[in-house]
C-alpha cells in the first residue's frame with residue numbers, strides 16, 4: 001500500500017505553456033481585435049470584452065469566442081482572448097462544502113477579505129446538495145465544528161437535538177451556513193465553476209471560472225482548494241494520487257434520497273441495515289448497497305442511502321451522468337418495491353433525490369506531508385496536528401464482489417491519528433492550501449479522514465493559515481502550525497488531545 005503513482009494535471013510542459021499565456025494575456029489586451037475564423041464567418045472580426053463597453057452581461061450579452069475547427073472535425077482551436085479580472089480578495093476559497101465553508105469562515109473571522117466560489121446553488125457540498133444528513137467524527141472537535149453542531153441541534157428537530165446536531169436537516173444546514181458566512185462578510189459566489197489556473201513561477205497568478213457571467217478571472221494572495229476533487233490544485237499543476245492503486249480504483253458513488261410515509265414504529269426496527277436489506281429482498285429488490293441505511297430526520301421525513309455505483313471516475317462527466325440516471329432509477333425502484341411490502345410501507349414515497357450524486361473519492365493532492373496507512377495504523381502523533389481523526393478506515397466496496405463496506409485492512413483497524421498541518425500545504429505550488437478530502441494522504445488514510453467532522457476541522461485550519469499568511473506576508477509553507485495558532489491568540493485546541 002506504500003505505492004505512489006503521482007499524476008500531474010499539466011506537468012512542466014503545460015506549466016511552461018501557461019506562463020506564456022500570462023505574457024500573451026497582457027499582449028492581447030493591447031490588441032483591440034482578435035481575428036476569427038469560426039463557422040460563424042470566415043475572417044469575421046470579434047472585439048474583446050475588455051475593450052468593448054457595449055457588452056453588458058446583465059443584459060444577456062455574451063463574450064463570444066472564436067477559433068477554428070480542424071478538417072477532421074476532431075479538434076477545435078480557440079483563439080486567445082482577454083478575460084476580465086472580476087474580483088480580488090486576500091483569500092480565495094474554491095468549493096463550499098464542509099471544508100470550504102469552514103476555511104472561508106475562519107479566514108474571514110481572522111480578518112482577511114475572503115471570496116468563496118461554489119458550483120452549486122447552496123453552501124455545504126455533500127451535506128446539502130448531496131443530502132447527506134449525518135456528520136461523522138465531529139463530536140470530538142472544537143471550533144467551527146462544535147459551533148455548527150450546536151446550531152444544527154438548536155435550530156433542528158428533536159432528532160437533531162437528540163443527536164447533538166450530528167443528524168441534521170440539510171435545509172437547516174443551508175440556512176445556518178449562509179447566515180454565518182454572510183455575517184462574517186465572506187463574498188459568496190454560486191453557480192460558478194473553477195475551470196482553470198494561470199500560474200506564474202511557483203505561484204497562482206489568477207483563477208478562471210465559468211458561469212452565466214461567462215469566463216472570469218479572480219486573484220488573491222492565498223488560495224484554498226476545497227473542491228473535494230482537488231480541481232484548483234490540479235489545474236495549478238500540482239501532483240496528485242487517485243484511487244487505490246495504479247488502476248485508480250475509487251470508492252463507489254451513492255445518490256442520497258429523502259423518503260416519507262413510513263410509520264415511525266416500523267422505521268425504528270429497520271435501523272438494522274441487515275433487516276432492511278432482507279425486507280427489500282423479500283419484495284424482489286436487490287439494492288446495489290447491501291447495507292442500506294434509513295434514518296429519521298424530522299416530522300416523518302427519512303434519509304435513505306441504498307445504492308452504490310462502482311468504477312465511475314469523478315472526472316468523467318458522461319459516466320457520472322449515466323451513474324446518476326441509473327441511481328435515480330434504482331431509488332425509484334426501491335421505493336416502489338417497498339410499497340409492495342404493504343402495511344406500514346404502503347404509503348412510502350420519495351420526497352427528493354440529491355441534485356448531486358455523492359462522490360466519495362477524487363484527487364489527493366501532494367502536500368508537504370503525506371498521511372500514510374502506517375500513520376493511521378500507528379495512531380500518528382504530530383507536533384503540527386491541526387486535529388485528530390478518530391473515524392475507522394471506511395472503505396465501501398470497490399466492486400459488487402467486495403463486502404458492502406469494510407472498517408479494517410487485513411484485519412487491522414485504525415487508531416485515532418493526527419492530521420498534520422503540512423498535509424494541507426501544496427508541495428508544488430506556493431500560496432496554496434487544501435482542506436477536506438483532497439488533502440495529501442494515501443488511499444487508506446483518506447478512507448478515515450474524509451468524513452465531514454475532519455473536513456470542517458481541516459477547513460478551519462487552512463482558513464486560519466491563509467489569513468495568517470496574508471497578515472505576515474509569508475507563504476503557508478513558511479509558517480508552522482504553532483505560529484499560526486499564536487497569531488490567532490489564545491485559539492482553543494481543535495483536536496481532542
Ligand SMILES: Cc1cc2nc3c(=O)[nH]c(=O)nc-3n(C[C@H](O)[C@H](O)[C@H](O)COP(=O)(O)OP(=O)(O)OC[C@H]3O[C@@H](n4cnc5c(N)ncnc54)[C@H](O)[C@@H]3O)c2cc1C
Pocket residue numbers: 094095096097098099100117118119120124125126127129132134135136137192193194195226227228229231232253254255256357358359360435436437438450451452453455
Ligand atoms: C454518499 C456519501 C456518503 C457519505 N457519508 C458520510 C457520513 O455519513 N458522514 C460524514 O461525515 N461523511 C460522509 N461522507 C464523506 C463526506 O461527505 C465527504 O468526504 C466530505 O463532504 C468532504 O468534504 P469536502 O468539503 O472536502 O468536499 P465536498 O463535500 O465534496 O464539497 C466540495 C464542494 O466543492 C464544490 N466544487 C467542486 N468542484 C468545484 C469547482 N471546480 N468549482 C467550484 N466549486 C466546486 C462542490 O460543488 C462542493 O460544494 C459521505 C460521502 C458520500 C459521497
